[in-house]
Amino acid sequence: DAGVTQSPTHLIKTRGQQVTLRCSPKSGHDTVSWYQQALGQGPQFIFQYYEEEERQRGNFPDRFSGHQFPNYSSELNVNALLLGDSALYLCASSFGQPNYEQYFGPGTRLTVT
């Protein structure tokens, strides 16, 4: 049983560009949450998707948007990249609402130059 998978593993972008990160949840899970983990920090909640809708959002600007597909996979989009967006982006999946046991993927390391 595959766990949570994320792609790509690493990504380098230039300031002002746009980026799309992808996440496939663990089999049987229907909820996907995205987190940003800056170097030396704990993960910060960006938003959560359930039933193809954004259910909860953290304190992130509108430059961060997402989508969930009918197969429960999800995308995180970041527009107008800033140097400060450089971080490890983690996807976590879970089942049902509310959910307490989240399974994390390995993350996508985004570097903005």
Added chain:
Amino acid sequence: AQSVTQLGSHVSVSEGALVLLRCNYSSSVPPYLFWYVQYPNQGLQLLLKYTTGATLVKGINGFEAEFKKSETSFHLTKPSAHMSDAAEYFCAVSEGNNDMRFGAGTRLTVKP
């Protein structure tokens, strides 16, 4: 909003010694509390969680944590450290609204 403070960004213990990682939380409602471990270049793995019921929670790899409401704490312990325990540990709190807040993490080093 809920928050977590992890006391000590770095903890170093000898192999076989007691591991104690400290976590204090703030929450306006009865919290749900978690400990995650992160190995280099990997995602987070759930060690244990407290939702309701017994305040002493046992997790994987011999770790356990005790929810103390009066002290707003959820410290993680392991009686005997192993070299493989060296990693980053994160405490997290949720108020059941899907918004999980993490601490800044504690890096555990285990000396031979």
